[in-house]
Amino acid sequence: MQEQSVKSNIPEIRALRILETYEGFNNYILGIKKKVETQKHFKITRPQSDYVLDFHKIVPKVARKWVPLDKYFSKRMMEDKLLTRQPEQIYVEKILAEKDKAFHIYGKLFESEDLHDFWLPRAAIVPNKERVVEIDYSKYTQRPPLEHQKEAIRKLVSNDKFILADDMGLGKTTSTVIASLETKSKKVLIICPASLKINWQREIANYTDRKVSIVEGKNWESGDYVIVNYDILKNFYDPKDIKNSQIINENFDLVVVDEAHYIQNKQAQRTKLVNDICKKIGRIWLLTGTPMTSRPINYFNLLDLVDSPVAWNWMAYVRRYCEGYQFKVGNRKVWKVDGASNLEELRDRTKPQVLRRLKQDILDLPDKIITPVYLNLKSKQYEALMGEYYDWYESSEESKSLTVQFSKLMKVRQIIAEEKIKQTIEVAENVIEQGKKVIIFTNFTNTLNQIKEHFGKSAVTLDGSMSKPARQNSVDQFQENDKIKVFIGNLKAAGVGITLTAAEAVIMNDLSFVPADHAQAEDRAYRYGQKSNVSIFYPLFDNTIEGVIYDILNKKKNIISTVMGDNEDKGGILEEILNSISRRR
Numbered sequence: 001m002q003e004q005s006v007k008s009n010i011p012e013i014r015a016l017r018i019l020e021t022y023e024g025f026n027n028y029i030l031g032i033k034k035k036v037e038t039q040k041h042f043k044i045t046r047p048q049s050d051y052v053l054d055f056h057k058i059v060p061k062v063a064r065k066w067v068p069l070d071k072y073f074s075k076r077m078m079e080d081k082l083l084t085r086q087p088e089q090i091y092v093e094k095i096l097a098e099k100d101k102a103f104h105i106y107g108k109l110f111e112s113e114d115l116h117d118f119w120l121p122r123a124a125i126v127p128n129k130e131r132v133v134e135i136d137y138s139k140y141t142q143r144p145p146l147e148h149q150k151e152a153i154r155k156l157v158s159n160d161k162f163i164l165a166d167d168m169g170l171g172k173t174t175s176t177v178i179a180s181l182e183t184k185s186k187k188v189l190i191i192c193p194a195s196l197k198i199n200w201q202r203e204i205a206n207y208t209d210r211k212v213s214i215v216e217g218k219n220w221e222s223g224d225y226v227i228v229n230y231d232i233l234k235n236f237y238d239p240k241d242i243k244n245s246q247i248i249n250e251n252f253d254l255v256v257v258d259e260a261h262y263i264q265n266k267q268a269q270r271t272k273l274v275n276d277i278c279k280k281i282g283r284i285w286l287l288t289g290t291p292m293t294s295r296p297i298n299y300f301n302l303l304d305l306v307d308s309p310v311a312w313n314w315m316a317y318v319r320r321y322c323e324g325y326q327f328k329v330g331n332r333k334v335w336k337v338d339g340a341s342n343l344e345e346l347r348d349r350t351k352p353q354v355l356r357r358l359k360q361d362i363l364d365l366p367d368k369i370i371t372p373v374y375l376n377l378k379s380k381q382y383e384a385l386m387g388e389y390y391d392w393y394e395s396s397e398e399s400k401s402l403t404v405q406f407s408k409l410m411k412v413r414q415i416i417a418e419e420k421i422k423q424t425i426e427v428a429e430n431v432i433e434q435g436k437k438v439i440i441f442t443n444f445t446n447t448l449n450q451i452k453e454h455f456g457k458s459a460v461t462l463d464g465s466m467s468k469p470a471r472q473n474s475v476d477q478f479q480e481n482d483k484i485k486v487f488i489g490n491l492k493a494a495g496v497g498i499t500l501t502a503a504e505a506v507i508m509n510d511l512s513f514v515p516a517d518h519a520q521a522e523d524r525a526y527r528y529g530q531k532s533n534v535s536i537f538y539p540l541f542d543n544t545i546e547g548v549i550y551d552i553l554n555k556k557k558n559i560i561s562t563v564m565g566d567n568e569d570k571g572g573i574l575e576e577i578l579n580s581i582s583r584r585r
Contacts, residue, residue, distance in 0.1 A: 073124035123309035495521035
């Protein structure tokens with residue numbers, strides 16, 4: 001009896017007993033059954049037995065269609081099977097069984113073949129999750145998207161999980177807002193750097209009056225669109241207490257992760273939080289102008305989040321695209337994955353989940369793309385200085401003098417300029433990560449020096465105290481030295497007479513009261529010899545006098561550029577700005 005019991009646990013014997021009564025539709029199992037019944041000396045193997053035991057209760061899925069093959073895998077298949085041509089697609093009659101990383105298929109590679117079974121990696125089949133959509137853009141006439149943005153909108157609406165990796169200045173925010181409306185998403189979570197929260201709020205308001213809430217600190221506010229920065233996610237999401245996590249309880253049906261290269265490092269706490277949140281929300285859109293930088297390993301987490309087949313096997317990915325290999329450190333093995341290889345293949349294999357276009361590839365772009373970056377200033381020093389200014393303005397006879405008003409506001413402008421250094425550096429570093437050079441302008445020497453201190457040897461400066469040879473050396477180094485990424489200039493001294501076409505981006509850290517100063521400074525990069533479109537960024541503290549200054553400067557700059565000539569009434573512009581500031585109280 002004991003011997004019979006032992007035998008009944010042997011996988012081969014258990015499998016044979018199942019085959020005796022098997023009446024399913026798995027062609028592989030049916031083939032084994034036929035051999036058992038018709039071939040006298042046939043002995044079932046252990047792998048065959050395990051297969052029967054694992055899958056005899058699974059009903060095969062009938063497909064009966066041709067599906068596209070990933071080029072990388074089809075090339076390998078041709079080499080391994082010694083095929084005379086590379087198969088572009090595969091006919092799937094049935095999916096007999098599934099494992100984590102592979103399908104067992106009953107089908108064929110070519111029309112002329114007979115049907116047979118074979119295993120195929122999941123990553124070999126190109127997923128076709130894109131829906132065909134028709135979008136009526138007539139409802140967006142107040143601010144219509146450009147043609148290249150329509151392609152981005154279509155891609156986002158057609159895919160639940162997608163990476164929009166367009167170059168800076170191509171309007172990823174605009175495309176995403178319109179796409180979110182077209183999907184009829186009821187609740188949208190937007191995760192972004194703190195410096196971009198107001199920009200998102202303003203862009204959404206351009207297209208809808210639905211409620212938008214900006215989350216600050218530990219104060220959660222519900223809305224149809226909820227905007228939260230990376231740094232405070234931990235206040236509203238606890239992986240150990242998901243049921244009581246505010247973000248999950250909101251039941252978002254779309255999450256947008258802006259500047260998604262912030263979550264490239266899978267080991268970082270910020271990345272773990274975002275990954276966990278994304279996995280609990282069905283639709284995920286990642287936005288970044290820097291999807292990979294110079295190391296493909298940085299791309300892996302983004303591809304994993306959008307379920308790209310390339311990211312289904314980490315080890316295969318790092319070996320193929322990161323020149324990955326293991327080595328010993330003491331008694332443990334460590335992976336080295338900071339290399340890069342087969343990049344064209346990686347680009348081709350990720351096309352279904354990624355849209356990446358550079359500015360030079362887009363025909364409908366203006367030559368200069370001017371983008372205000374709206375921020376909120378929290379400064380007691382600023383508030384105190386403005387209080388003193390308004391008290392003085394209302395009580396002093398001197399306040400009638402524009403010159404004295406201008407002088408009194410100088411300290412306020414310096415405070416604004418210095419408070420903005422952190423945000424300016426953040427914008428500049430995003431530009432540099434995309435392999436581009438950047439120019440930063442400021443009116444104040446202390447601000448210039450602080451920015452220079454941050455960038456160190458990768459930056460050069462130009463201000464009024466420098467000799468002509470020293471100024472020219474800064475220009476030459478920026479133009480010709482690949483190691484110099486940043487040019488920091490005084491707006492007056494560096495805003496005219498020099499050429500800085502090595503840059504594709506300009507950042508105005510703080511504002512002059514003269515429109516021509518900014519127009520001329522912008523054109524240091526946008527000059528003869530510039531082969532790319534130029535992005536101009538204006539970081540602005542919208543809740544300060546800067547909002548007034550920028551609006552008036554922008555209006556005057558547009559008027560000046562419409563009518564020929566540079567002899568605008570500077571005194572009149574200064575008076576308008578100062579009067580507007582004084583009326584704000």
